[in-house]
Amino acid sequence: MTQVLEIRGLSLRFPCGGMPLADVSLTARPGQILAIVGASGAGKSLLARAVLHLLPPNARMTGEIRLDGAPLDPAAAAALRGRVLALVPQSTTFLDPLAKVGQQLRWAARRAGAPQPFAVDQALARVGLPPQVAKLYPGAISAGMARRVLLAAALAGDPAVVIADEPTDGLDPDNLRLVLRRLRALADAGRTVIVITHDLITALPYADRVAVMRDGSILAEERAAAFCGDGAALISGWSRRLWNALPQNAFDAADGSVHA
Ligand SMILES: Nc1ncnc2c1ncn2[C@@H]1O[C@H](COP(=O)(O)OP(=O)(O)OP(=O)(O)O)[C@@H](O)[C@H]1O
Numbered sequence: 001m002t003q004v005l006e007i008r009g010l011s012l013r014f015p016c017g018g019m020p021l022a023d024v025s026l027t028a029r030p031g032q033i034l035a036i037v038g039a040s041g042a043g044k045s046l047l048a049r050a051v052l053h054l055l056p057p058n059a060r061m062t063g064e065i066r067l068d069g070a071p072l073d074p075a076a077a078a079a080l081r082g083r084v085l086a087l088v089p090q091s092t093t094f095l096d097p098l099a100k101v102g103q104q105l106r107w108a109a110r111r112a113g114a115p116q117p118f119a120v121d122q123a124l125a126r127v128g129l130p131p132q133v134a135k136l137y138p139g140a141i142s143a144g145m146a147r148r149v150l151l152a153a154a155l156a157g158d159p160a161v162v163i164a165d166e167p168t169d170g171l172d173p174d175n176l177r178l179v180l181r182r183l184r185a186l187a188d189a190g191r192t193v194i195v196i197t198h199d200l201i202t203a204l205p206y207a208d209r210v211a212v213m214r215d216g217s218i219l220a221e222e223r224a225a226a227f228c229g230d231g232a233a234l235i236s237g238w239s240r241r242l243w244n245a246l247p248q249n250a251f252d253a254a255d256g257s258v259h260a
């Protein structure tokens with residue numbers, strides 16, 4: 001099973017200017033959750049889409065992406081997408097409004113080569129959804145339910161590499177924990193998991209490593225544990241600024257400011 005995902009010197013340009021990704025290098029490893037955190041517009045979703053070669057047609061990409069050492073070019077990505085390499089997209093509009101949830105999960109499972117018949121009820125239960133949801137159209141479920149349906153669809157074929165783009169957005173605390181625990185369990189079972197989020201505080205207890213992204217660049221890559229305690233193990237000044245902004249540290253900031 002291919003699992004080590006390496007991104008080297010990845011840059012993205014749009015013809016009308018702008019460089020939404022600038023020389024991004026990252027490695028995601030089996031058995032770990034790599035959290036990619038950054039503000040809105042940092043380039044997190046474009047990075048996810050670049051890995052799967054699902055970019056806007058006018059995007060020009062340079063750099064290298066490898067899966068277990070083999071180049072992940074457009075042809076390789078097309079062959080592996082949805083099977084070995086799964087994306088949980090950020091937008092719930094990726095659900096087909098004209099097909100029932102159960103049908104969409106069966107499609108995802110067939111595309112992924114999962115054993116048939118596919119156990120839709122179990123797939124729903126694993127993301128905290130009752131079996132009746134299978135019979136509903138996306139228009140009849142809430143945004144938080146739709147997000148979990150997208151997760152269930154992405155996981156239908158037990159992919160080796162999972163990139164989840166804001167998988168907890170809009171979820172209540174119980175379901176948020178359920179989703180992150182599910183992703184943690186996948187990593188513990190040897191899968192390679194990337195969680196993209198603007199919410200460091202929520203992701204931190206589940207992550208192994210944290211990459212901090214801003215304006216299309218990776219500013220820092222740290223062990224998640226380095227954000228605990230006094231943050232002395234943090235390597236980068238950027239990470240320290242993030243650490244200062246964690247609620248438990250807000251009033252301990254060296255300069256006394258909440259927004260370090
Ligand atoms: N098709 C496109 N053409 C031009 N610019 C784009 C295009 N898609 C995205 N961008 C720009 O690239 C930047 C990064 O976008 P991206 O969606 O990756 O951000 P993000 O970090 O995922 O933000 P969010 O947290 O809001 O989801 C943004 O400034 C955005 O305007």
Ligand code: NI
Nearest residue numbers: 044045046090
């Ligand atoms: Ni995004």
